Amino acid sequence: MAHLDDDQLTLFAFGEADPNAEQREHLRTCSRCEAELVALSRLVSVGRSLGNEELVQPPDAVWRGIHSELGLSEEVREVPRKQQSAPEAAVRRDVGSPARRGAFRRRIPRRGAVVGIVAAASLVVGVIAGVVGASLFVRPAASRVVAEAELEPFPNWQASGTARVEEGSSGAQQMVIDLSAPDQGLREVWLIDPGTSGLISLGLLSGASGTFSLPDDVDLERYSVVDVSQEPDDGNPAHSGDSIVRGELRST
Amino acid sequence: MLDGAATRAPSPPRRSTVTSEKRSRIERSHSDVTDHDDAAIEALFSAGDERGLAAAYARWSGVVHSLARRALGVDADAEDVTQQVFISAWRGRETFDPAKGPLGAWLVGITRRRIADAFEARTRARRIEENLAENLEQEGSPDIAEIAERLMIVDELERLEPVPRRVMALAFYGDLTHSEIADTTGIPLGTVKSHIRRSLGRLRTRLEANHGAP
Numbered sequence: 001m002a003h004l005d006d007d008q009l010t011l012f013a014f015g016e017a018d019p020n021a022e023q024r025e026h027l028r029t030c031s032r033c034e035a036e037l038v039a040l041s042r043l044v045s046v047g048r049s050l051g052n053e054e055l056v057q058p059p060d061a062v063w064r065g066i067h068s069e070l071g072l073s074e075e076v077r078e079v080p081r082k083q084q085s086a087p088e089a090a091v092r093r094d095v096g097s098p099a100r101r102g103a104f105r106r107r108i109p110r111r112g113a114v115v116g117i118v119a120a121a122s123l124v125v126g127v128i129a130g131v132v133g134a135s136l137f138v139r140p141a142a143s144r145v146v147a148e149a150e151l152e153p154f155p156n157w158q159a160s161g162t163a164r165v166e167e168g169s170s171g172a173q174q175m176v177i178d179l180s181a182p183d184q185g186l187r188e189v190w191l192i193d194p195g196t197s198g199l200i201s202l203g204l205l206s207g208a209s210g211t212f213s214l215p216d217d218v219d220l221e222r223y224s225v226v227d228v229s230q231e232p233d234d235g236n237p238a239h240s241g242d243s244i245v246r247g248e249l250r251s252t
Numbered sequence: 253m254l255d256g257a258a259t260r261a262p263s264p265p266r267r268s269t270v271t272s273e274k275r276s277r278i279e280r281s282h283s284d285v286t287d288h289d290d291a292a293i294e295a296l297f298s299a300g301d302e303r304g305l306a307a308a309y310a311r312w313s314g315v316v317h318s319l320a321r322r323a324l325g326v327d328a329d330a331e332d333v334t335q336q337v338f339i340s341a342w343r344g345r346e347t348f349d350p351a352k353g354p355l356g357a358w359l360v361g362i363t364r365r366r367i368a369d370a371f372e373a374r375t376r377a378r379r380i381e382e383n384l385a386e387n388l389e390q391e392g393s394p395d396i397a398e399i400a401e402r403l404m405i406v407d408e409l410e411r412l413e414p415v416p417r418r419v420m421a422l423a424f425y426g427d428l429t430h431s432e433i434a435d436t437t438g439i440p441l442g443t444v445k446s447h448i449r450r451s452l453g454r455l456r457t458r459l460e461a462n463h464g465a466p
Contacts, residue, residue, distance in 0.1 A: 046405060047424040058314075058330075058335075062335050063313075073302055076302045236438065
């Protein structure tokens with residue numbers, strides 16, 4: 001028979017399916033397929049047993065030592081940093097708890113709980129919040145931009161955007177989002193705390209731009225990253241994991 | 253705002269617009285990961301471009317340092333090893349052959365050798381101190397290969413795009429079946445399966461053993 005394909009081997013490795021008699025016979029006689037299955041099974045077994053592995057970055061002095069020992073140029077003097085990736089870092093611990101499905105939901109930071117829950121309560125509320133936000137907050141003439149971000153696309157997306165934090169004369173702040181992306185589906189605007197991967201939902205983005213009011217107690221020093229996600233219409237209030245664009249707010 | 257390094261937003265698209273459009277059309281469902289980043293780092297590194305060393309450090313110093321810490325248990329020793337790994341990798345860069353395996357695995361190979369050296373140095377120091385060799389066997393070395401494998405998996409999982417990463421987290425840490433993952437995430441079962449197959453295949457290639465590290 002033909003070699004087993006990756007789909008089949010993956011299913012066997014995860015114990016999702018068992019080889020039938022013919023496949024068993026093939027595995028018994030084909031060292032290539034057998035080796036592949038052994039390797040994949042080992043990965044699954046190691047992957048499932050991962051628990052306390054933490055990646056620890058070396059202190060800056062290590063790079064400085066390398067830089068000086070090798071006599072590297074000025075261009076690479078700055079300590080090279082790992083790029084911060086999407087906020088799924090928190091997922092690992094969350095899924096470990098017994099209430100698996102519920103536990104997968106990302107923690108909504110306490111500070112942003114009200115915003116989060118309101119936006120999460122239902123899609124309808126989210127839409128209303130967005131629309132109300134957009135229509136009621138006619139920009140006062142006195143508003144000034146206090147921070148802004150260029151929103152860069154994730155690899156899967158042909159998109160771009162900007163985020164602006166405007167402060168009115170009363171001190172009230174609002175976030176103005178402009179997004180250019182293929183027009184389809186629901187988009188949600190989030191603030192991310194890059195330190196903890198905590199998320200605050202600001203609401204759904206209707207069309208290409210939207211304005212969202214920022215409650216006083218949202219700390220933009222902490223929630224410094226703006227993210228716009230594509231959301232399935234499934235009533236799940238958590239971030240879908242499918243980010244379209246993201247960018248870091250910088251004071252202006 | 254916070255320290256820019258830790259909070260950096262995704263960098264601007266690394267490909268030309270034309271290429272990314274093409275990629276997006278043709279292989280959107282396959283762009284789970286950013287393999288081209290690793291390839292670019294390997295190319296710069298091999299070419300002797302210092303930015304390649306800096307990028308390799310940004311990309312793999314966490315794995316190297318974590319492995320050294322786990323193995324040696326003493327931060328100062330781990331820092332020495334991490335520093336030595338990148339210094340000897342750079343000096344021995346001509347011996348890196350991308351055809352034999354990925355740069356990450358090569359660096360981990362060097363790390364394992366430096367850890368072994370550090371153990372040997374400790375053993376020598378103790379032998380001189382005690383003038384005895386009787387305790388040597390007891391210390392033994394932790395299973396460095398296994399720790400290395402686990403750290404590499406953690407690192408590779410962290411580099412998956414958000415959706416496959418979420419799927420793999422549920423499959424591994426959450427121990428969910430493929431259909432449970434589909435139910436939990438609302439992602440169609442077929443898509444869940446293909447994410448898992450591709451991610452597992454990627455782990456398999458990134459962890460491939462490598463020979464000939466300096």
